[in-house]
Amino acid sequence: MSDLNNFEKADDQVQKQNIQRKKIKNKVKRKKALVYSIVYLFLAFLVVVAVVPFWIVIINSTRDGMSISTQGMTLIPGKSLVENYKILVENVNIGRGFFNSLKIATLVTILSGYFSALTAYGFHMYNFKGKNFLFGIILIFMMVPSQLAFLGYVKWMTQLGLMDTHSALIIPSIASIGTVFFLRAYISAALSKEIIESARIDGAGELYIFHRIALPLMAPGVATMSIFTFIGSWNNYLSARVILSSKENETLPMVISSLKALKIWYLNQGAIYLGFAISIVPIVVVFIFASKYLIENISAGAVKG
Secondary structure (H helix, E strand, O other), X not given: OHHHHHXXXXXXXXXXXXXXXXXXXXXXXXXXXXXXHHHHHHHHHHHHHHHHHHHHHHHHOOOXXXXXXHHOXXXXXXXXXXXXXXXXXXXXXHHHHHHHHHHHHHHHHHHHHHHHHHHHHHHHHOOOOOHHHHHHHHHHHHHOOHHHHHHHHHHHHHHHOOXXXXXXXXXXXXXXXXXXXXXXXXXXXXXOHHXXXXXXXXXXXXXXXXXXXXXXXXXXXXXXXXXXXXXXXXXXXXXXXXXXXXXXXXXXXHHXXXXXXXXXXXXXXXXXHHHHHHHHHHHHHHHHHHHHHHHHHHHHHHHHO
């Protein structure tokens, strides 16, 4: 009889322990659910903050200037999209500005990404005199505001005879200090020197090793910096305004700015917003494709590891 009572007491204790464990698990689940809910709500708020300005630009591109001036902000599309487009093409050459900006931004992104990757690879793989000194200079120039070097940049372009040419906006952008700094840190973690040494033993040349081994491994880092390089070049207004003077060389930000400078700009606000909306499209496209490429490369690297 005593054994039966002891067994029942032990069973009751086990049940009580199980109930306590379930209560603890439920508390942990509720805490996790609360934390996740707060995080997701915060992320949803950030998405709204990021998307609403773009949505307002798109909506205002379909409204006429008078309604924008008098009625203020709205989330309902208007009926003046065609009229705004006619105003846009009648007053400025939006197609030429779009093509010029696309050409400059594409060349700047490709050349900056390639030569920055080549420079970062050289700093990582080779030991030469003055290596640390040169990299220290790169760090120093990263801290110098670009506005301080702007006058020297303009004088240099004048001496080279490159004023009012797209080359003046493309060539100096090849030397991207920030991209070199980022890719040097990235390649030190992504590329093992033993792989390069093995390729050298097999008789591969230096350029072959860089293009076939190093550059593919650096692709996620290059893609990341290419997004920012393209956006910066696409939105570049100050340098383009100072360097370029002829109408046929104007970039898209300059074209939109000239439309805003018209005397009846308040009537053309819808057309100005339409120009902004057109200028946003390439940035969104580049970000989508580069982000997809970046995620695919990271996932592939994780699977290989």
